[in-house]
Amino acid sequence: MILPIFLIFSLLSSTSNAAVQDFCVADLTGPDTPTGFVCKKPAAVTVDDFVFSGLGAGGNTSNIIKAAVTPAFADKFGGVNGLGISMARLDLAVGGVIPMHTHPGGSEVLIVVSGSICAGFISSDNKVYFKSLKKGDIMAFPRGLLHFQINAGGTPALAFVSFSSERPGLQILDFALFANDLPSEIIETTTFLDDAQVKKLKGVLGGTG
Amino acid sequence: MILPIFLIFSLLSSTSNAAVQDFCVADLTGPDTPTGFVCKKPAAVTVDDFVFSGLGAGGNTSNIIKAAVTPAFADKFGGVNGLGISMARLDLAVGGVIPMHTHPGGSEVLIVVSGSICAGFISSDNKVYFKSLKKGDIMAFPRGLLHFQINAGGTPALAFVSFSSERPGLQILDFALFANDLPSEIIETTTFLDDAQVKKLKGVLGGTG
Amino acid sequence: MILPIFLIFSLLSSTSNAAVQDFCVADLTGPDTPTGFVCKKPAAVTVDDFVFSGLGAGGNTSNIIKAAVTPAFADKFGGVNGLGISMARLDLAVGGVIPMHTHPGGSEVLIVVSGSICAGFISSDNKVYFKSLKKGDIMAFPRGLLHFQINAGGTPALAFVSFSSERPGLQILDFALFANDLPSEIIETTTFLDDAQVKKLKGVLGGTG
Amino acid sequence: MILPIFLIFSLLSSTSNAAVQDFCVADLTGPDTPTGFVCKKPAAVTVDDFVFSGLGAGGNTSNIIKAAVTPAFADKFGGVNGLGISMARLDLAVGGVIPMHTHPGGSEVLIVVSGSICAGFISSDNKVYFKSLKKGDIMAFPRGLLHFQINAGGTPALAFVSFSSERPGLQILDFALFANDLPSEIIETTTFLDDAQVKKLKGVLGGTG
């Protein structure tokens, strides 16, 4: 009776890790590729690569936006590398706001877990889609479009967002324009903003040039 | 001063809905395609296509699995059609379990919102990855692999799951085997289950043949 | 001798249009799908579906940006539907500028055909990449990132841009913010712009709310 | 005891055909899309959509190439629509040859079932990869590259080929050049072939112009 068991396993002998690649846990010590990090050796993979506890606690909202974004992308949460999905946690204190931003690499779905959030996006033909969301509501934000979230109530709001990419990117408009060394003249020429406005926001956000 | 405004808009005249397709809200009255439903006419799209409130209330857990899955896939939540992402809500009463199942069309990430959940998956090389998750923990389940979730505490558990597809599918093992007309002889031959076991579960789940 | 010829063609009988789908010319009268327009009937397709003359003449640059974008996307140039590529023509008069914008659906490569252009983009980590390009230079702009082009010389500039999508989209920052009915309060909250600045640009660009 | 069964099925109520799309059987009466035919209504799908018997009999090899290609692409074998795979049968009589050709839409793997076949392909850097294959050997032909198969033995040869696309296309070099109305002058200019050679093959293959 022992014999058949081993014979069965000969069927499995080719079903090694190399043969199947169910997953590709990120190995941050190796090179990056156009489709994600190279894979950790299968023998080194454990369940902890697929579990992440970093979204359990709220981010620090003691800042001028009174909000925090805590991501669980493939660089932190290696198990999603190559799977085409990732998450983040949004904490919005009273008055908090996630400023106008885009995710160049993926679409997003948000679920409100507590509080209420006014969220919206703008399409390529400049139409605005926004709504006040209550606990349990979900909203989709198509890839690459400008969007925002604002705490719409009198209590802190908590939401979780999921992305259709393990590294969706995050380009916050004000930081892209005012928190680097992009010359003010170029900003003004390409956005029609007044010089005083540009310099004021560079002052707040640490931009130079 | 009116003139320049209109001239600017000539720049936009080609940025019509036909030109850009930021999104493709599902039109369930038209044909389905290999990559999703055909699109609702852009003029008919409103913010409500991107917002879904169906996950706000818990599903009915008064059943033998003491659990409920409430999906927000593209057929119900048209805004995610073509975006490569969707969600579902899992309610597990005390003792509740989401039985062994797969999503043939997408990977999954689960976040525990209340209670605790023992979740796991099995890889192609038959290695088991499972862990007890507490509130705030997230876990990834790679595409197509058998996995399960069990309420691991003494209180009801709530989780939200996201998928890397707007229609990830859901194949529940017991229903696939025992809730249809697949002949018992075929089931027994292909699963090594005993005849009595097969017939017992067919009885519970309504299978024939 | 006639016989063998017909016999050969029997080999081809299965190589009908339905079998192969080398291309899928856009049929704008049918439904749109997540991956492009449905296909024109093969029998109706001619070489003219694959040739487009609309980029031969410069766009009208008598506007406040002194520039014009003339696209050849799948809605106008049906032959590229489903091929993952499209083009546009940029005309920049002296002093002309293509304002800060993104293409949510594709990466871009630009080639300067006459004049010189200062072009740049900003990455998700807020680093600025910009350079003055001379005739014959090409520059790549990764998908979804904010970028701009400015005539950098004393003569009109002409460039052609190609996209990695047949409908890459075009979201011009100022139009997204100021040329629709997005409430000023939301704009100000999510961009930190001053109320006067927002109202001034809404006035220029026709925004309400 | 009846009650629990129905309660379980409430879990499944959302797992309708619209929700999951495990497959998309080709509906040839509807429009074609860039990613395949629109889907047959789920209720009309039967196991026969997934089974095809057309490769069971050899094609007619009484022609000048002494060979036959019998495809099972999505237009004939609707079940593979959208699945990214298809098959064809190759019959090569003694002396038979599948002339130099490409599949613009997919890679190929061939398995020799009887006889022996000399098969090869040429890479973009003009390197030739060819070998004589015996029964049971498999060979891969990367997408889009020129390749050929020749009966290498004294008995009829049979092979099955699979493609990484449900409609891989088939461009046979001689038919592309000599079996249509492409002007001889253009052929000669773009291939360096002599006028007499071009006209001779046009005569054999029915070309005009």
Add this chain to the structure above:
Amino acid sequence: MILPIFLIFSLLSSTSNAAVQDFCVADLTGPDTPTGFVCKKPAAVTVDDFVFSGLGAGGNTSNIIKAAVTPAFADKFGGVNGLGISMARLDLAVGGVIPMHTHPGGSEVLIVVSGSICAGFISSDNKVYFKSLKKGDIMAFPRGLLHFQINAGGTPALAFVSFSSERPGLQILDFALFANDLPSEIIETTTFLDDAQVKKLKGVLGGTG
């Protein structure tokens, strides 16, 4: 006359291996990536990388399933790495069965080369599609769905299967459940199987826990 030849080749100088990448033969000594193994150096690639003889002989069917699966996936047949296709050989002795299983990573097409096979799959909405296949019949199995093959005749059966992925994976239901250390209690809770049944199959298949 020598001169023009060399001049022509200057045209080709940029068509190096680095420029084109017609293929990416698996280099098993390098890292794995989300989309396959890194590539063997082009200079080291020969026709033997694209030819595999391992499917020429039948697998050993002297086991309790009286069947054998011999795969030609990218880890063994390096030439298909990145091409989105692979093959396997199925040998079913009289009474042989390929037990209920899934391929998480790809769809499958099977062709019966000798004997007859009863094959079937179960969709997400629990509908069963099965049929008895004779020599020459082909059948498609959509990605990720449970399916099986049983020798349906009185002679050994041989089939070749192709997959829409170079590493489709193979999750055999019984091995996933009973051939590892997944605790019996979890199995029973998530499958409704009786404790005796679980322990019996663990005994046969070597499971612990």
Add this chain to the structure above:
Amino acid sequence: MILPIFLIFSLLSSTSNAAVQDFCVADLTGPDTPTGFVCKKPAAVTVDDFVFSGLGAGGNTSNIIKAAVTPAFADKFGGVNGLGISMARLDLAVGGVIPMHTHPGGSEVLIVVSGSICAGFISSDNKVYFKSLKKGDIMAFPRGLLHFQINAGGTPALAFVSFSSERPGLQILDFALFANDLPSEIIETTTFLDDAQVKKLKGVLGGTG
């Protein structure tokens, strides 16, 4: 006032290069993968990785085809690695011709910048699509199909072509057949060309065997 600034940046701390991957500039010193070269370290990337000046000057057309192709693929123009787009420059002297060829890996769009060009392609069902293009015209060539470009005027012609892949490949028919060691007998068998024709072109193009 300094404090809030630093607090804002804590929001950005997770938006590192590892988290987002807006781009993946080719690192030619590392391994190649099925989807492109591994990525240069983000810290080493500069704007010059995204700018390429190699198309600014015409290629040498003093050869027997009186034409030159100058590519800007990912191996030369590292910034497009992973972006799904690339370019090339075509120079056609009077009487110049880009011989019949395919790009196995991508579709093409051509724009005529000076002169006039007769361009065409042949579909899988052997239909010819060709037209004389004037300055400013663009033409699409679907992936993998045979196509050609001929200077159709009395002056040099210049065109730029874009591809839907960063490494589209380039298989020139005559070089594939006559500029390597493919045995003449195989060429003749698979193309029906006369022995004298094959040997003549092998002589011109340097082929052996």
